[in-house]
Structures are given as structure tokens and as C-alpha cells.
Amino acid sequence: MSLGKNQELNEREREILKAIIKSYIASGKPVGSRVLSKKRKDSLSPATIRNIMADLEEAGYLVQPHTSAGRVPTDKGYRFYVDNLLQTTKLNKSDQEFIDQSIFQTDSHDSVMERISQTISQVTDNIGFVISPSLGNNLLRHIEFVHLGERMILVIIVSKSGLVQNRIIRVEEHFTQRDLDETARYVNQNFSGCSLRFIRNDVLRKMGEEKALYDRLLKNFILLCSRGLIDEVSELDVDIYLDGASNLITKPEFTTSMRMRSLFKTFEKKSKLVKILNECLHDKPGEGVRIIIGSENSIPGMRDYSLISSPLTHQDHNLGSVGILGPTRMEYARAITIVDYITKLYGQILNAN
DNA sequence: TCTGTCTACAGTGTCGTATT
DNA sequence: AATACGACACTGTAGACAGA
The missing domain is CATH 3.30.390 (Enolase-like; domain 1)
Known part of the structure; x- marks a missing residue:
């Protein structure tokens, strides 16, 4: 096996890992060697693929839910995928049209923020959020x-x-x-x-x-x-706009009530949520899109989730953050593109004013 | 000889269905 | 509702083969 001390993957291992993650993101089911072998053009046998999968598991990129199941990516696997294997895509036309239409039809500050979080949740089927400094x-x-x-x-x-x-x-x-x-x-x-x-x-x-x-x-x-x-009783330094928590109910990995309960408990108090997001994000102007995957998150209740966020800036002033919160099994390429596009769109709205 | 890949096969867990 | 059973999907391993 090629996985030495530096944990670098050879071309074939990278390909297999990428294929497993793509398949798992699409289906939500553990990926087996036979399925992967059938999908491949170079017709590697399932046994060969199993050897590679075993190596990837040993290196911590994959895990087996039980002995006779396929493999699912670990947070480390997702991180490698996002950092090394992900190809940035252009926002597809229908997404772009939907976002433009949803966001540009508003004028007041509040409604733009609300509409951004709604749009993100609708277009990605996850939770969309915007944090902005309070009035x-x-x-x-x-x-x-x-x-x-x-x-x-x-x-x-x-x-x-x-x-x-x-x-x-x-x-x-x-x-x-x-x-x-x-x-x-x-x-x-x-x-x-x-x-x-x-x-x-x-x-x-x-x-x-x-x-x-x-x-x-x-x-x-x-x-x-x-x-x-000014909201005198509020302990918060920020306003938070959040939409789409109910989207998660339909995801197979959140069918267990414990996980859902843990999530909604976290959302119960907005101040707690803001604290969590602030701790997770630390967005800085000019930093671009930031991704936090599962256990990289220091908050125990959020370790099944990934956060994709980007700072909202205008003329070097930090105006908050925009982002997506969803399960670790997320369409990262699309999510990143959407957050990036909305960040730029927000800049255009401010310039138009 | 060593390495990579293959086929064949036995073992294990899940899931749907029939039975009690 | 609980249990038993068979089909299925998937795994790991042994042994064979080809090429460097």
C-alpha cells in the first residue's frame, strides 16, 4: 500500500476515494466494491477495489458501519476530498436564475437578509443562515x-x-x-x-x-x-436570520430522533446558536469561503454537521457572515459555489445603494 | 522473486416475508 | 408483536497468474 507516514494518496487511491464520496453523497448508502467496480471504465475487479478500500480505511479516510457493509467517508475523508479532489464548478443556470430572482426583488435591509437565508435553504435543501451586526x-x-x-x-x-x-x-x-x-x-x-x-x-x-x-x-x-x-433586552451583538431547519428531517442520516432533538435543542436559543456559529466561523474579511466539517467543529451538538460560510464585506467593513449548515454528507462543490455567488451578489446590492 | 491483480469461496449482517 | 428463514449484498482471504 502507498499510504506511508505522510498519508499521501496515489492516483488510484484518490480516484477510488473520490468515487466513494461522490456515490455516498448522492445515495446516502455505504458504497460497496462491486457497485464501484461496475461504475468504473477501467474495469478493476471488486477484489482489487476492496484492497484499496481497506488501505483507505486503515488510513482513516473511510469507515465500515458494520462488518459486511460498504464503506462511508469519515470527516478526514471529506476534508481530503474538499481540499484535494473537489473541482470547483460554475453555478448552474437554473440555480443562478432562482437566486437572482429571489434576492433582487427586495429593497429593505431586513428583507434582503431574510431572503438570502430563505433562498439558500430552498436551493440547497439545507439550513441557510445570515449573521449581521445588529442595527x-x-x-x-x-x-x-x-x-x-x-x-x-x-x-x-x-x-x-x-x-x-x-x-x-x-x-x-x-x-x-x-x-x-x-x-x-x-x-x-x-x-x-x-x-x-x-x-x-x-x-x-x-x-x-x-x-x-x-x-x-x-x-x-x-x-x-x-x-x-435598539433591542435593549437582547444579549446579542448580532442579528441572525435562519431558514430551513425542517429540511434536515428528510435526510436519511437524521431519521434518528436523538440527532434531530440535539439539533433543535441547539437552535432553541438564538443566543446559543450565535455563540456556536461565531466560535465555528471567525470569518475575516477577504478570507473567502470557509468549510468546517463534522468533528472539526468544537461544539459536541454540531459534530454531525458541516458549515460552509463566507464573510459579508463592503469597503473593508465586516457586515457579518452568510452560509449553509447541513449534514456532513453535503454537495460541497455546489454549496461552495452558491455561498460564493451569494456573497458577491450581496456586494452588488450594497454598491447599487 | 516480488508485486499487483484476478477468481473463487466462506463468513457475516441486513432486510423482507412467512409463521407462530 | 416476536421469531425464523431465505435471499441478497458485501467482506476478507487463499491461491493462481502475469509482468517487471
Whole structure:
């Protein structure tokens, strides 16, 4: 056998491993030597293939669920496949059309994020997620308030990264458009480049320090903040958009209720999920698509899953992450292409604004 | 002689069906 | 519902053969 200390695989071993992984990804069933032999053009006998499979198993790339079963890839096998054997493909036309159609029909920031996670889950049949810094943490370039009528105000926030976000808030107090314009002007002059959360906290602190400096404009801003602009009770620094958890129910490897229970328990608390994703991802701008396979994940409840993610950036600002969460048996080439395409699409949407 | 590959065969686990 | 049974798929191993 060729598997020496450096664990390098020869051409034939690589071919067999690739064929096994492709077949397993397609069928979800352990792959036997006879099936593989029939599929091959060079007509290697099943016995020869079995010898190679035994070598690959010994080296940790494959595993046998039971004595008389075929082989299934291990996480190490998937990692080798992703790093060395995967051929990057172009996004197929129907996927591209579906994604374009789904994402470009929206305008507000929230709906784009929601639509991205929905689109990913629909097109890949896995869980799609988007993590973005919460509104309260965005660095402010410009803020505007528009009086919409009976106690409703439209808030337009332009963040430093160029992102435009609109949010309608309801207020108990009466504000005239003039009040709102003055407040916006005050905030823009004094707090440009700061996060909404910082501004709110800073203003509160100043108000507490010296009541004499209590300013009507500051009071207005605090009132506006408390009406839904910043989620005060949230422990989270990010907003998370997630869609498609139910897709996993149909996957054969998740038919055992224990695995499903473990997954949904993880999803129960969004804050826990964000912590997990943050720990797993550590996305950095310019890093490109990142893949974490099964046991490479440090969280025990996530070791049956793979994560494919990419940082969302605009003008060197990190705006969060987008990605796919699914079983380790995943169409990696397609998933990577889709995440990459959506990341670029997101950049186009920001540039268009 | 050594290595790689082949055929043949016995052993094992799974799955569907019949029986109790 | 539990058990028994046969068909099937898959494995590992022994021994034969060909080529370097």
C-alpha cells in the first residue's frame, strides 16, 4: 500500500476515494466494491477495489458501519476530498436564475437578509443562515427621521459601510417633523461614526452626570431609541436570520430522533446558536469561503454537521457572515459555489445603494 | 522473486416475508 | 408483536497468474 507516514494518496487511491464520496453523497448508502467496480471504465475487479478500500480505511479516510457493509467517508475523508479532489464548478443556470430572482426583488435591509437565508435553504435543501451586526452596533454615517403620521416614524440609517436601513417605529409621545429634523441634525453633527448603542449609552451617561445639561434633543433621541431602534433586552451583538431547519428531517442520516432533538435543542436559543456559529466561523474579511466539517467543529451538538460560510464585506467593513449548515454528507462543490455567488451578489446590492 | 491483480469461496449482517 | 428463514449484498482471504 502507498499510504506511508505522510498519508499521501496515489492516483488510484484518490480516484477510488473520490468515487466513494461522490456515490455516498448522492445515495446516502455505504458504497460497496462491486457497485464501484461496475461504475468504473477501467474495469478493476471488486477484489482489487476492496484492497484499496481497506488501505483507505486503515488510513482513516473511510469507515465500515458494520462488518459486511460498504464503506462511508469519515470527516478526514471529506476534508481530503474538499481540499484535494473537489473541482470547483460554475453555478448552474437554473440555480443562478432562482437566486437572482429571489434576492433582487427586495429593497429593505431586513428583507434582503431574510431572503438570502430563505433562498439558500430552498436551493440547497439545507439550513441557510445570515449573521449581521445588529442595527444598534452599526456605525452611523447619517440618520434621518420622517414623520409618517399618527405616532409612526420612519427611521433611515446610513451606516459607515454604506448600508441603508429603514425601520418604522411606533411612539407614544408626540413629535413634529421639526422636532425630528433637529434631533437628527444634532445626532449627525455630534455622533457621526459612533454606533447607535454607543450613542444611546453615552447620552444616558451624560444625562445622569449633569441634569442641568439635560437637552430636549437628547431626550428625543433616547425616546426614539427605546421604541424599537435598539433591542435593549437582547444579549446579542448580532442579528441572525435562519431558514430551513425542517429540511434536515428528510435526510436519511437524521431519521434518528436523538440527532434531530440535539439539533433543535441547539437552535432553541438564538443566543446559543450565535455563540456556536461565531466560535465555528471567525470569518475575516477577504478570507473567502470557509468549510468546517463534522468533528472539526468544537461544539459536541454540531459534530454531525458541516458549515460552509463566507464573510459579508463592503469597503473593508465586516457586515457579518452568510452560509449553509447541513449534514456532513453535503454537495460541497455546489454549496461552495452558491455561498460564493451569494456573497458577491450581496456586494452588488450594497454598491447599487 | 516480488508485486499487483484476478477468481473463487466462506463468513457475516441486513432486510423482507412467512409463521407462530 | 416476536421469531425464523431465505435471499441478497458485501467482506476478507487463499491461491493462481502475469509482468517487471
